[in-house]
């Protein structure tokens with residue numbers, strides 16, 4: 288039995304950098320200790336190929352209220368030119384698609400995305416240009432019917448050239464059917480470039496996503512990023528951040544809500560190479576029903592990265608007895624003049640707070656929702672772009688109405 | 693008319709009996725005061741009335757406004773007009789004071805079948821009530837009780853009382869730790885709400901609050917029992933003699 292990995296490679300017609308008998312990593316692999324991919328097996332995923340054609344005619348509204356956007360639509364891993372706003376891009380912004388070429392790292396996720404990606408979408412913000420409207424990357428899965436199980440891998444490469452500035456929102460959702468997606472995002476922020484990168488991972492139950500964001504920051508570059516994960520299936524996002532430039536600043540914040548049988552995995556790896564760079568990781572999550580949350584966060588400070596300020600915080604709430612959180616924060620420091628701290632806590636809603644609200648007439652369900660929302664809001668508040676923050680908060684609030692015990 | 697009637701109420705925490713047979717009747721329009729030494733069960737009584745689940749009621753009955761209070765969920769008790777000003781108010785990080793007040797007020801309005809308040813009207817009304825309590829506007833925007841001083845927390849409880857306009861308000865040592873000006877504001881808040889349909893149960897250590905609020909009855913709670921009931925003069929007497937006379941009696 289070779290499993291779905293070999294099956295997908297066969298459909299792709301190439302084995303990439305995988306061994307002939309290699310299967311999906313099991314929980315014996317250090318990086319996959321808490322995230323069991325076995326639920327992907329036994330589903331007859333069919334890999335979407337360039338010659339296939341989809342039936343998406345209109346975009347689903349996944350982030351209601353998000354205004355003034357340049358829409359870039361990626362269906363099953365391929366840029367859809369008709370649905371995208373390619374004709375009226377503002378000066379200084381270009382979007383192109385071509386065959387994927389470059390091989391990324393050697394980790395499983397790199398090799399998987401290398402093997403399955405067929406098209407690479409390149410977004411470029413020219414030097415010194417500020418792209419005012421939000422660029423919205425819509426990743427959608429479309430299957431011929433509700434039973435369809437589509438595998439796809441989109442690769443988006445974003446370059447913000449020296450002194451350029453942009454705000455990019457990416458959303459992942461299903462139009463029809465379920466998806467196994469392997470989106471990869473390669474971002475390079477050149478000297479003094481600024482990027483707001485806000486992701487909403489909203490895949491439906493039965494779907495799976497193993498995503499990778501590889502982000503490099505040059506001197507004085509600033510990244511403000513947020514990951515909202517409300518996926519009901521398996522959602523893993525690996526965020527790899529390289530603080531390559533002096534005084535670069537990066538915020539990687541996130542909030543997640545697990546319900547049903549969801550598994551939500553935020554794996555981060557921040558490497559400080561240059562001096563005086565600042566990285567801030569701030570994650571908040573709640574898990575209810577039988578869902579699971581995983582946080583594996585690592586900060587590596589290389590020799591010579593003096594003056595590094597690297598903070599990492601993950602706090603989670605368990606909303607039911609069957610829910611589970613696995614958190615593994617790590618610091619590895621090879622420079623002496625650094626300020627680094629990490630903290631990870633897991634708790635439940637505070638009974639005294641609940642009682643205080645109930646004693647003021649607020650129903651138990653509303654009290655729980657209110658406390659949960661305010662717990663997560665502390666992460667959402669990190670989003671620098673106000674308009675995006677409000678939309679993400681609204682999506683989160685709408686979802687929390689549905690969190691059950 | 694009796695608004696609250698407690699008969700032979702007993703309650704325990706972790707198997708330890710705290711309330712050992714409380715009898716107390718409060719009519720609409722009245723103000724009752726409970727005094728008593730630390731650990732005598734005053735907060736336990738308040739919490740049992742508000743419905744906190746840490747306390748097990750082991751016997752007795754509580755009738756509130758004609759209903760069996762002990763059968764009701766805490767939120768329903770509140771919506772029926774019962775209010776407890778906590779001795780130790782809880783902090784709610786991330787929940788703005790106004791948001792909290794709005795949820796609380798709207799929950800009650802919904803319960804009694806009234807429409808939700810217009811947001812603007814609500815904010816205006818709350819601001820006015822906050823000013824009456826000498827609370828700066830920014831305390832309304834801040835998360836509930838987070839970073840508030842002891843006195844600010846107590847005033848915040850009084851603001852909630854003023855906004856929710858309860859039928860029966862229980863003030864658990866709201867006067868403790870307040871300077872004389874703050875104490876007067878609290879007393880004014882209580883007096884402003886006094887009317888023939890409402891009642892107050894004021895738990896205190898100090899006679900001084902009674903310089904501003906005139907009670908109908910004063911009770912001494914000791915060892916989980918009400919050991920003496922009298923009028924205002926009982927409070928003055930207690931202030932002079934302390935509780936020594938009563939602790940013995942309760943233990944006997």
Ligand SMILES: Nc1ncnc2c1ncn2[C@@H]1O[C@H](COP(=O)(O)OP(=O)(O)O)[C@@H](O)[C@H]1O
Nearest residue numbers: 705706710729730731732733734735736737746
């Ligand atoms: N939540 C609780 N858990 C354990 N013991 C409690 C709790 N609340 C009160 N008690 C105990 O019950 C007794 C009465 O306490 P309390 O009602 O707070 O007294 P008072 O308010 O009169 O000072 C004390 O012995 C106290 O230790």
Ligand SMILES: [Mg+2]
Nearest residue numbers: 734735779865
């Ligand atoms: Mg007390």
